[in-house]
Amino acid sequence: MNKRIISILIALLVVTSMALTACGSAPTPTTAPATAAPAVPVLLPTTTLPPVPTATAAPAPVTLTIWHNWGPDDAKGPAMKAILADFMKANPSITIKDEVYVDADIPLKVETASTAKQEPDLVFVQRVGDVYTWTDSGVTLPVNDWLTQWGLADKFKPVAVSNYTQADGKIQAFPLEGYVWPIWYNTKVFAAAGVPIPTTTDDLLAAVKKIRAAGDQPIIASNDGMGQYLFTLIMQTVMTDDEAIQCIGKGDWTVPDCIKGVQLFVQLRDAGAFVDGVEGIDYPTANTQFGAGKVAMSHFGAWEFGAPEVATVVPDVQLGGFPLPAGSPHKLPIYYSAFSAKGIWVTPNGATKLDAVKTFIQYFYQPSVMAQFVEQAGMISPLKDETVDKTKVTPLFTQDLSKIAEVAETPDFYLPPAVATDFGRVSSEAFTPGTTADKILADLKAAYAALK
Amino acid sequence: MQTRVLRVARRIKKGADLFVIGGYFFSTIYAALIIVPLYFVIVSAFKNNNQIILTPLALPTTLNFSKFFQAESNVHLLRAGLVSAGITTGAELLTLLLAFPAAYAVARIQTRLSTLVESVFSLGFLIPGLAILMPIYEMTAKAGLLYHPIALVILYPAFNLPLAMILLSGFMRKLPRELEESAMMDGGNILQIIFYIFVPICLPGIITVLVLNFINIWNEYLFALILMDSNNRTIQLALALLRANQRAVDFGLIAAGVLISMIPVYIVFILFQDRIMSGMLAGAVKE
């Protein structure tokens, strides 16, 4: 390797870098002006009067910036792309500049941008964690007025709207993505073990024995943020939603049913209800192992209905809730279902372009548009009108849960963000064999002590 | 006398051989420990999730390059690579331009300010990146450079200066005093000394700094995330997008993307590793 080659390479890189930084991107006016240039082009210089807008004049061009995570790899990516393109064709005066970012990065990016008043106009993000605080801190604006003014108030399912309503009545965002998060029962595995699908804890314990005797594994979960939801779901089989808010939400772990919930979890774990080595399994592994067909139950959300890893077992899967112990306040096995998976949030920047936002929102929430997401990505539509082409929808989606299971309130709505990571760590040690219920309760109390 | 030398020589050779054999032995084991995981990444790029999780080290059944193309088309990986390359080159040059004279000054000029300045630069290591995220964002926005790669070209040298200073000044300190004295006697001024004498001699140190900085810049995520938009993604941002949501992960796709992103780093390293070995110091002293 001699000097000449190196210098040529360096020269090439320098030239490339210059070329890139030159055409790389003068920021478009809406994303990053050094001064707060308005998105709408400025009026003509003061020596001439601006044209008087007539009723038939074309509206001034506007650019809406949208941040979301539905890129090409996401099931909703293609639908999103097509919908945005169609929208722009139907509304030539509005340009949508959509930017794809990693889900988990969006809150941080929005918040940093917001402090410098550079935030996007609309944000598609889930209502979890610090996003909760956005309405109170002013990062986004409540949408109550717009819901009514734009004729959308009664188009949404009431539960979808209430999922986004704060205690003080402010509606944080337009609900978008709903999900069900049921238990998946592999009927073949149950048949091989000679047991029916359990609906009570006793049935479950009996089933666990027979399933293991037949050489299969009972319940698979992942020991991470997703497995945490199984931890809470099992505990909630013993509690009412109000009690869940008391302990998981407010940290009062002296509530008797909450203590029973932890004990139930430990009982199930020690009875071998979870696959061997569950404390070391991550979410993709859980998918794959369930898809291999030797596991009886799993806890996956609707986003997995079309996943290739589980495709082979989907025909055998019956969805349901988690079995209830004797004396449970619930009537049917429980599962989570909510609309917090994605909402459309409007920022102060977006509020300056209200007409364009209104046009976009009204377009986006047409049943035919929503149907594309439902058909292609298994999303639960937030609209009352759910006309979809049933033939295009993934088979699991058509299973009706309403007769065999009931919804429990997901912790997303009351688990305080400040406690979330500590709670996750306690959940992971709960899955570890050998951790006693007392230890779990003690650690839970300690986790919530930080709230004071 | 002759036999004594021969005996000593044989003993040395045996001792040397033992050491070398041991060296090769442990090196091979360690190299294997590194190669196996890398091999895992390489073969994963041709497999689907099931195969990756259930049979991680098995050879792929087909040499299907589709994931590589998918990685590129989904997130424009190659374009992100060019952006990163441009930023890295600019930042590297800037770092050297700033650090080299400063390192020379700290290492070779006798003045009491030396230790003070060195300590100031050492402080840089102690600053957690998260702590300075917000102020830097505001600075960048006020300067009108938000979402422009130039912002990173200007920012990264500041992060890399402490390391560059330490490594370069460490190298320079060990060089003999005679270097400057002989040059000054020939009538050279400071800049000439630095440029014509020290730069060539310190080439191993410079290369080391360049390679280390390259890796730091190439793999940096947090500031690139906050300061760039989706048009100006760096390669790490593009890579992260290959698993845009944490629920559905295509490991093969990520593996393919990772491999693509590592190619430039390997090229840089292989290109420059010869320079590191140049024993130019020996030559200079002889003169």
Next chain:
Amino acid sequence: MSSAERTFPNEKRILTSAEHNRRNARRRRLTFLVLVLPALVWFLTFMLWPLVNMFYISTNQWDGLNLPKKFVFLNNFIRIFHDPKMAIALHNTGIYLLVGILGIVPFAFMLGFFLSLRRPGYRILRTIFFSPAMLSAAALAMIFLGVYRPDGMLNAFLKAVGLTAITRIWLGNQATALGSLIAIDIWGGIGFNSVLFFAALASLPEELYEAAMLDGAGYWTIMWRIAFPLMIDFIGIVTVLQFLSILSGAAYMILLTQGGPGTSTFTLGYYLYDQAFLSHRLGYSQAIGVVVFFAGIVGILLIRRITSRFSN
């Protein structure tokens, strides 16, 4: 008359040696400043102001980037003092540092020395050893998930060689989680630092070793009696770098264990990240940053003291 005092009619007075020294010192200082100023300005702008900012915010209660700050003086630090999680974090970080540095630096030095002998194949080995450093976080996460899974590569290997009894749920078991993460650092750190040592050792003249070998010394002796003393300063630098990287490191915890299971992998760096990005106690996280800062200073001074004692 001494030559220093002789003057000539049309020339400036020749300076006394003391005055000469002073003028030289001034000129040196000026040159020094000119050379150092650009780097210094750059550094101060982007690092110093934010550092001061960190100290300032650590005296505030600040619960969100867009929420107001509240000055609470030293409250955050008092809380740190009483915080059980802080004690756990310090404990885990201490173990990490001890095992990590002892596991990396000596072996990296020895490997680097072996590389510097430039035996056949050293270039290939060098590239391989350096590879872990070139991997980004995404790659490392993927690799080590695959290694540490219950049915992953490590357990598969142990089973294959008959060591089934040692297989564990590495990342899910409180007894092994921290060790598993430290192992990742050691895995990459030995290779990376060995190449650094190679670069430093490569600049030593070959005659040095030859002379010693003629006196009957083997490579092992040369390594510790000759190369080691010459490299003391550089070893100190490498140790400091490794120390600081582990002290504030959080990457593997973020990617693989989130500080768990339980609190077994809960370290200082992760605590800082957690409070800043997950729990949104920005003021408290900066207070932790201040603690990390001073711990870093103490560590650097300690390492400097040790290396200077060695070099005497």
